[in-house]
Amino acid sequence: MADFNNSTDNMHPSDPNSIVEVVILVWLWRICGALLIFPGLTGNIIVIYIFSKLDIASSTANVHFFVLTITDSAILVTVLLRQWIVFTFNYDLRNISNLGCKIHEFLSYTLSDFSPWILVSLSCERVISVYFPFDFKRWCTVRRAVCKLAAMFFVCCIINAHLLWTYGLIPDGSDMSCEPVNEEMRYYDIHVFVWLDLLFVSFIPFVIMLVCSVLIIRKLSRSDFAYNPRTGAVSTTDPDTTSRGRPKMDRNTSDTRLLLVFAVLYVCLSLPHSSTYIIFSYITADCYQSIARISLAWSVTFLVQACNYSINIVLYTARSKKFRWEFRKLFHRTTPRRPQTGRPKKTTAPQDRQITLMAKRNRLSSATELNRQFRNATGINISTQTFRNRLHKSHLHAQLIVIIQFKFSEIKSTFL
Structure with a gap:
């Protein structure tokens, strides 16, 4: 095995596409990329349609999830679809023009940064709703949620604005490649920006979401009040049983559990890919096979991270009964009710x-x-x-x- 890795044919093969890692890389993108892009986009379109029927402005949570679905769909189209076209048809869309290279690089980083902070905003609102239930509707309105999300997107744009003038098309043999235009920005992109990306995209959002979820569960578990979603009433309960001897109500609501799942799932899927940039910045690729191995590792972690943007419909279906009902209505033909005289029954x-x-x-x-x-x-x-x-x-x-x-x-x- 050692002789194979150090052989001259392996260092400079006549056909780099014949390397085993390159063959695996190509078919991995062709198969797994298609399985993530097209079902993910279809599911996100269904989610957007269902949210439009459920009245988006009815709650701040619906606004956050609606914006998150649109952002994830844009990431699938901007980032994942471009990579799938490169490995399937050997054509890079962002190399068409210098402006396309700059805009694509800017949107890729901006949308990827904006997606986790939508969940952070929703987690903070959930903490406010638990600790300040009587002031929540006055403090956290739909209009303020929209303004907050717009401000967060603007901050993400400012952080990644340098990509608009530091990236461009440079000659790469007989082709053009979208890369940093000078060596100073290349060093910043490889050794400095990767750490900022790790903190801003993975570590800080995960810590905030985890702390918010723990605070919510701790507050609800120690509270002397229980909320009955069927009647809308708030009543006092004994630590072990209610006054009628029935089991204590489960205070870990579906939204709280969903946020905790989002936090753990997001860091498990995104942290490996963010870490690869830091690891690869200290690795020197001196042969084709080393480059192929690095590209294969990068692609695997990238596809794992892309699962974040393709499973929205699964999480939303598990979250809301109304969402599940609307989802079933799309695929089940229901018999319309016959017209009845008089007003409907109240019970x-x-x-x-x-x-x-x-x-x-x-x-x-x-x-x-x-x-x-x-x-x-x-x-x-x-x-x-x-x-x-x-x-x-x-x-x-x-x-x-x-x-x-x-x-x-x-x-x-x-x-x-």
Whole structure:
């Protein structure tokens, strides 16, 4: 094996494309790149369509996830699609013009920097919603969320603005290559900018998201209040059980778990690729095979990182019931409901059965009292007459307690 690595044919082969690492690299990009690009873009388009139907402006979380999906789609088109075209058709789109080289390099870094900070912004808002629940809607509005995201994108543009004048097309044999235009910027790009990219893209966002998730879980686990999503009520709970002896409500909400998954998943997928730039800056490639090995390692970590931008639809489907319902409606043909006369019922069939069970368990309670208990349990406000109508359909009637008063003199005259 050592003789093979140090052989003269391996140092300067007649056909560099015949190297094993190069063959693996080409087919890796052709197969895995296509599996990430086209299903990822299709899923992101479906996510954008579903968010447009769910009213994006209804919450700040929807705004963040909508912008994140658009950003990830732009990264797939700008970065991943270009690499797939290079290895599949042997044609580089950014080498068409000097301006295309500058814009592509600028957008690639800017969008890659902006994507994790969207999750950081959402994590910070979740912390505010837990620690300051009564001021959250006043502090974190949709308009402020849009302004905050716009400011973050502007900062990312400023950080990467130097790429617009430090990159350009330079001769590379018989072809042109998009690289730094002078040696000073090449040194900065290889030895300095890689550390900034590691901190700004991977390490700092992961630390902030992890700290926010831990703070949220810690606050909810120590809180004496539990939020019931079905009724929208906040009630006090015992540390172990509720006042009725039922198990304590799970306070780790789906949004909190999703943010923790985002933090761990993002750093596991992006940290290896950011680290390769630092490692490769200290490696000197003195032969074709060394260059092929470095390119293969870079491509593997890059494709692993690209999974961040292709799995949005999986995470969103696991997050929201409304999103899952809209997603199923796209692929399942549903029979339209027949037109009905009159206004729709205010209670569903399971709620009607609940009314019947309440009446059977409390036979001496009046319809007004039973209606009040039903409203406190479900949050549905119906009239007492409507409640009686539900009981009449089950052949139940409210019980009336009649109190009869007798005079002692009448009783005495009756029995004596």
